Amino acid sequence: MTANSTWAHKDFISIEYLSKEELEIIFKLASSFKQTLDRSQKKLPSLRGKTLVNLFMEPSTRTRVSFEIAASRLSADTIFIAASASSLVKGETLRDTARNIVALNADLLVVRHSAAGSALYLSKIVDIPVINAGDGAHAHPTQALLDCFTLRERWGSDFTGKKVTILGDILFSRVARSNIWALQKLGAKVTLVGPATLVPEYFSSMGVEVSHDLKSALVDTDALMLLRIQHERQTSTHFPSLGEYTSMFGLNEMRASWLKPGTIIMHPGPINRGVEIDSKLADSENSVILEQVTNGIVCRMAVLYLCASAVNPETNEEVI
């Protein structure tokens, strides 16, 4: 990377469209931002005067707050629009809502929506950067960034030879899909494990190993990512009861003893304590769950910074 490296993407929709080198640019920038977190003056002036709109059509606390903090650390103003408070409930279409936001002179649009492809759709109809904060079960690219950034702080930039196991509700998980793309680009091997109804065989077409045997998946893994059971996306029953899921696939002390010492335990949150993970393990020293939250801020700062500063090739001239 040289001083003149530029970022070519207006929007941030999915990890799928990024190269390993581009991921590395984001991580390096996030790492510079992380160094500023412990200062007494935490605000950086980079996005001063810009306005970011958080358009959240699905409930979210940590992602929304994380984007808000990231934007405010870069001196941007943030406006939050929730589905219930917007004109969408009065019958306005998503397209019109987005175009109105642009007409209000917003500079960046962060969108979460229950429909897969909604962020990509908006990116094509508005000319300001659109950042995907989760679209249906498709992608949650900034979550994958912060997960990989957390692993990168321990493993360095090359994940070759590392095995990451993702356990739980893969079928409905945009986090899993984004992480599969990111981890593979960085060189890691990915194994998905969980009940057959939630971890369908067709995921193997993404180049991952699909397993329904927890023990064999856990014994040699270097990091274990747990996923929340997404009740809200399940229209039919994929397992008899939460209790049964916990008894078969919940991470308890006995199952954690199968892991190699020092295996990193991750969870994108919110945690259902006692469902996917025992309370004690969530707070154990191998758990990096809270570190993931902090890293979420700096990764989102990097994404906002890069999207806001994407170079228009026509005006990309050397200036002094």
Added chain:
Amino acid sequence: MKELKRIESVEIQGAVKGLVQAISECHKETAKLIIASIADGGIALGHRIAQGLSATMNRSIPHGTVNVAFHRDDIGRKPIPKPTQRTELPFDIEAATVILVDDVLFTGRTVRAALNEIFDQGRPALVELAILCDRGNRRLPIQPDYIGFTEETTPDQKVVLSMDAEEDGENILTIYGA
């Protein structure tokens, strides 16, 4: 770009000594004197100046770094900051005298960014600027207090300093042009 001019170690070492002498003469009585180098270009020079001042003034002069990446005004043109050393001023700069150090002074924009970064950390009593090579072509009303030497250049030329943090290392300043 071809090499137009090269300034070798001896001349550069002389310039560094001159900077040390000038700063020490002005700040004989200054109690809280701090050297702050602009990352990465000014770090080796700042180190040398701090070493020289410590020896000349017979007391330890602290040396820190200032990272200007996020205060730049060229976002959208050269958007990705180079990964440089973080801002590290391992001492209280409140009411201190800060000598800001950089290798080459050109438009003055980097110095403007460095001043903002310093004031994010505290409120020094006085900030001065020490530069090894002033290449002219300023775009802001910023002038150095201590200059090693001056070179006349045009805006499209490039001035590159390669400097070792230790005194006996090799130092070369090269000017490239079309």
